[in-house]
Amino acid sequence: MRALTSRLSRSRAGESKADPAPSRLKYRIQRWMLTPGIRTGLRVGLPLGVLFIAAGSYLASETRRDHLMALYNEARASFETRPEFMVNVMAIDGAGESVATDIREVTSLDLPVSSFDLDLAAIRDLIVGLDPVKTASVRIRPGGILQVDVEEREPAIVWRSRDGLALLDETGAFVAELGQRSLHPDLPLIAGRGADERAPEALRLFAAARPLGSRLRGIVRIGERRWDVVLDRGQRIQLPVKRPVAALERVIAVSEVKDLLERDVAVVDLRLPTRLTVRMNAPAVEDWWRIRQLNESSY
Template sequence: MQSVKPEIDGETGDWPAGTRPSRRIVLPRFLRRPARILSRLDLRMPGHVGTKSLALFFAATAVTGMLAGGHTMTVVSAFTAWSGLAIDEVEISGQSETSEIDVLEAMAMGEYPSIVTFDAITARERVEKLPWVKRVTIRKLYPDTLQVAISERQPFAIWQHDGAVVLITKDGKVISDHVDARYKNLPMVVGVDADKRADEFVTLLKEFPTFAPRVTAGVLVSGRRWNVVLRNGVEIMLPEEDPASALIQAVALDDGHGILSREIAAVDLRLPSRLVFRLTEKGYEAREALLKARKKNGSNT
């Protein structure tokens, strides 16, 4: 029997079509057993695994891009909000002058308000910058509620300066430029830096409880001393040193002679050894008429 070997085509060393022998890969000895086990397994890919894997890939790419672009907190907020931890209710209490809209804007909860990522400390600091707000407490009630308790500042006096009239606190902080009839009984201070020294003027008036209701304002002059303006327009000019003693003198004169109810424009008490009255125009005319009458009566005698 003669064996037939396939002939090689020319010098290329190619085998005729369909006659090329198969090549076997010889694995190292230590890999042969695992290879036999894997060859016996029936490994099948689940349906649509390619589509799902592609979607997962694009989602992972999007998240990676957002993280790389500095949007980490936005991603986390959105994810936790969609997971049932979105802020659905904000309970605000304790405020009467501050609007709820102003409070919510100051809290800046963001496009995806999540109770997990909401920064209560930073929000509290922003709310406390509102004019009327003195102190704020913010509590998180999981899963979806914020409680905001506000303590507001109390108006202490009215400050008039540069043509403006505003409400101020005891320490001189401006609260509001809206001064309505509710605050008509508050003491008024006038002048540069009078806001910082309003407590000083109010403390002075407290020593004269029956006289204080007759006062309409305290004017700080050159940042050194006070003029007390009464409701009838009389101005009491107090000294820089020991103004309380000077005011005692003015009140005593009024109690004994009703001097502050007469036709005078001002009482000058700046010098302890001298008391000066400045008359109104009507008071001046009355004084001139009195002097003429006395002179006439004196000439007749």
């Protein structure tokens, strides 16, 4: 009995001496595992790392990569070539027959084609790049129709240059070549180098010269600086560099009052805006000198 009691007392003494606290290393490991970043890394980063390693090991083989790429391309092609995504017809509205033919040639679309393979912005740029086209819009309509809406440039003026005759719109943009003047006799005519760049100003001059009626033959750009108004009977109105429209209106007003342009006048010179100079025709000058001599001999 005494021996049993002594053993129990020794075991209790040993238990009282054991330290229940963890060791310093174990404590630091537990605190480290409780860090939010470490916990997130173990929960998310470790599986992702294993996944990346497995994927990298699988894709390390070129044969496997080619096989996956082939599967992807096949799936993509089967999706993009579904009937609801195919474009079968091109419809062009607002363009004449020749312009529509040019549009089909410049776009060079091999229909039917998937809508995923069409760059609508690039197609529009190609169409707008045509000279007769002012604006264009391109869209895909339901039913597999590529709709092209075109606004053509309207010829407003004929430009005669060294290269021949050309049609221009109201801004001076090139529309088309013109074989014969008789094809557009109703359009005003301009000539000279750089005349196309000042087409809007030329149209304002034509509007101001409307009282001249059928006597007006055209307007010539001189030295890329100013205009000459050409009338029948070889008459010219030389306009100044600045404010040519106002100068032309002044000449027409004087002519309506004093019949200036109905006389034997070759040139009305307004290159100096403050001074109007008139040059007579050669026969009129000869008659004037003859009359003057007769008057002097009579005295």
